[in-house]
Amino acid sequence: MQPLISVIVPIYNVEKYLTRAINSICSQTYQNLEILLVEDGATDKSPQICDAYAEKDNRITVIHKENGGLSDARNTGLEHATGEYVAFIDSDDYIAGQFIEKLYHACIKTNSDMAICSYRESSSMENIFENEEIDIKMNEMEVLDRKELLFDMYEEYRKENTEFIVSWNKLYRKSLWDNIRFPKGRIHEDEATTYKIYDKCSRGVYIKDKLYAYYLAEQSITRQSFSAKRMDWFTALKERIDFFEQRKEYLLALQSCKTYADASIRFYKRYLEETDNSKEFCERCRRNVKDIMEKSKKYGKFSCRTKLGYCIFLIYPKLFYKLVDN
Numbered sequence: 173m174q175p176l177i178s179v180i181v182p183i184y185n186v187e188k189y190l191t192r193a194i195n196s197i198c199s200q201t202y203q204n205l206e207i208l209l210v211e212d213g214a215t216d217k218s219p220q221i222c223d224a225y226a227e228k229d230n231r232i233t234v235i236h237k238e239n240g241g242l243s244d245a246r247n248t249g250l251e252h253a254t255g256e257y258v259a260f261i262d263s264d265d266y267i268a269g270q271f272i273e274k275l276y277h278a279c280i281k282t283n284s285d286m287a288i289c290s291y292r293e294s295s296s297m298e299n300i301f302e303n304e305e306i307d308i309k310m311n312e313m314e315v316l317d318r319k320e321l322l323f324d325m326y327e328e329y330r331k332e333n334t335e336f337i338v339s340w341n342k343l344y345r346k347s348l349w350d351n352i353r354f355p356k357g358r359i360h361e362d363e364a365t366t367y368k369i370y371d372k373c374s375r376g377v378y379i380k381d382k383l384y385a386y387y388l389a390e391q392s393i394t395r396q397s398f399s400a401k402r403m404d405w406f407t408a409l410k411e412r413i414d415f416f417e418q419r420k421e422y423l424l425a426l427q428s429c430k431t432y433a434d435a436s437i438r439f440y441k442r443y444l445e446e447t448d449n450s451k452e453f454c455e456r457c458r459r460n461v462k463d464i465m466e467k468s469k470k471y472g473k474f475s476c477r478t479k480l481g482y483c484i485f486l487i488y489p490k491l492f493y494k495l496v497d498n
Contacts, residue, residue, distance in 0.1 A: 174204045175256035177272055178346065180249030181263050182242050183222065184212040189264040189387065190221050192299055196266035198229055202273040207232045208249045213239030218263075243354035243361045246339075250349055258346045260339050264387045268301040271383040275343035282315045284377040286344045286369070290335060291384035300385055311380040319424075321370040326427050338362050341384040348372050355408075364408035367415065403453075405435060406460060417471070426471040429464050430478065436460035437485055441493060462486055 179197050183190065197207055209222045211234060219236060226232040237248055246260055257276065261267060275287035294300050316324065324330035325337050335341060339354075339362045352368050354361040370376070409432040416425035440457035443450050461482055468474065474482070485492040 174202065174276075176204055176206055176254065177202065177257045177259065177276065177343070178206045178208060178249075178253035178255030179259050179261060179272070180208045180210065180246055180253060181261050182210050182212055182245030182249065183214060183218050183263045184239065184242075184245070185214045185216045185218060186263040187214075187217040187221060189266075189297075189389075190218055192297075193261060193263050193266045194221075194225050194232075196269075196271075196299065196301070197261060198225075198231075199269055200267070200272045201270050202276060205231050205272065206253065206255050208252055209234045210245040210249045211236045212241070212245040213237060241357055243358065244356045246361075247353045247356065250353065253346060256346055257343050258349065259343050262340050264389050265340065266299060266301075266385050266387075268381075268383040268385075270381075272343065274379060274381055274383060278313055278377045278379050279343060279345070282313060282375065282377045284315065284375045285348060285373045286342055286376045288335060288342050288376060288378045289383040290332070290380050291341045291386050292382045293386050293388055295388040314378040314380075316376050316378060318370060318373050318375075321373055321376045322367060322424055323427070325367060325370075326431060328427070328430075335378075337366055339366060340386075344369065358404040358407065359402070360405040360408050363405060364411060367412055371415075371419075402439065403456070405439075406432065409435065413467070422471040426468055426474075429468040429471065430474065433461045433464045433482060436464075437482075437492070440485075440489065458486060458489075 181193065181197070186193075194207075194209070197205070207229070209225070209232060211219050211222050219234075222232075222234040226234045233252070235248060235252060237245070240248075249260075250258070257279070259272065259275070271289070275289060278284065278287040292300060321336065325333055327333040330336055348369050352365065352372075355364045358364065409428060413425050413428045413432065416422070416428060436457040440454050443453040443457065465474075465479070465482055473479075481492065484495070
């Protein structure tokens, strides 16, 4: 018999999209599912929609809780999950009919602890998978060891590195989540978590099939104008640097330092353009770059070009952006 797979769906005020998401899960070609709808204190009709689906499909369990945010909702789902494998689906997104089946079979075929697929972006309310013929074949599979998974989080090693950072386009062996949880109350929760999962993997598999639809909703918190909450990204990256330092994996620590500095430079410009408190945020970004240049010395050396760029940014940011734009 096929193993039970838990699908965790955190839900908060998404009545407009929720039916599409749940339908895409219930209609999976892989049927042995435990569907956990974690209703996170929604104030719209989401709770009633969840309960109505639970009455129609005995695979669905609805967990009503006080609002605690995305991380807390996912963590609640993990606490209730009983499947051998687990997947996370955001409630404004949806999945292709063979999302679970293809990822599961990729894990079994390659003896991998987790599987990753590609995804599509969509701003349409229509299900972009609905009129497609079911493709029973899998596109090319790429088997990756622990270090390859970790390095592929960085675009210097993997052009489409976002696929290796986010948590929602994946199927995991449930045991990978033992003693790992998302950071409650923070955004960029995937940046703070995924690398810890890779650290526990002996092997992962990447398939190029685009099986997940990422909905480009205007009100998503990580797509809004910049605010103090966006600094959670730096917290996650700093934790990652310390994580690799403790394990004496200095090349990964150095790469994390570069990502930290590059993010600070990108955020500096956005804060300058979009926020009322730009002076405070911009100064913090400049301090980040200065501090990381010093900290990174114990891990190795940045390229001459990278180091020169950071120095120009610290001395004359306007010149730096002029050079980059040209």
